[in-house]
Amino acid sequence: MTTTLAERTAAARPPAPATSDPVLQVSGVTLRFGGLVSLCEVDLTVRRGEIHAVIGPNGAGKTSLFNSLTGAYAPQEGQVLLRTDAGTEHSLLGRKPHHVNRLGVARTFQNIRLFSALTALENVKVAAESGTRSGPLGIMLGLPRAKAEERAAEGTARRLLALVGLDDRAEERADSLSYGDQRRLEIARALATGPRLLLLDEPAAGTNPTEKRELAALIRRINHELGISVLLIEHDMPLVTSVADRVTVLNFGKVIASGPPSEVQRDPAVVEAYLGTSDTDSRQGRTR
């Protein structure tokens, strides 16, 4: 059953402390492209209310995982279950991206995908309207109830622009914004669909140190104040360690470690994946 925008708008949600209750359960997901195995029997659980990071070297399968969770890719094996607050489980595999979104999963992209000729406000408003009964087309056609829904969507969009720090840029075209601002606009747009789970694909890529610090604070606010669980792909380790409750590490499509950031960073398999040599190897003076 779908919910209205007002029901799904997260603005008034209470904080959701991380629990052991899973919001997303990925089990045995395998994705192949011909002979290439992009994901191999991947297991991952996002607990309700947590910030969970996915890290790994280039080509490890991180974006393939996001694409598999959101309906862009169709893994050959495995299961992906989304659990609602009421405990209802929805299988996400095989669903179209907009169905996955309607169930409460929103994402941003590694390569920013905004409507470049629309203003910041319009970008977020269109996403907010997609959750209304009339939809963007109904609003354009001026259907009954559409006016009220349009006003509500605009209110939601302005609140979200304020949340991400872009309220003073609302009327500017998306393509005139700085890279860091465009990344935050993408986050506002994803939030406008009222997700329970937000997937962020390298939100800090191309941003400067100040923008990275602001981004970390924003991710924490989204999690603490809006009660939204976050699954985050990120290469920037200081950002990961400053926001993530737990981390899953992929290498060549396989999960090689999972746990709190401090533990995962010390895991020899992780050190080896990133540096090509483990701590143990280095201590023993082994060369490759």
Ligand SMILES: Nc1ncnc2c1ncn2[C@@H]1O[C@H](COP(=O)(O)OP(=O)(O)OP(=O)(O)O)[C@@H](O)[C@H]1O
């Ligand atoms: N549509 C596709 N067709 C063929 N191969 C693909 C496709 N998408 C991903 N792959 C392959 O799957 C593997 C994992 O790629 P993916 O982009 O998921 O890695 P990643 O961890 O996100 O890398 P990066 O950190 O560089 O973004 C790579 O070998 C990639 O070439």
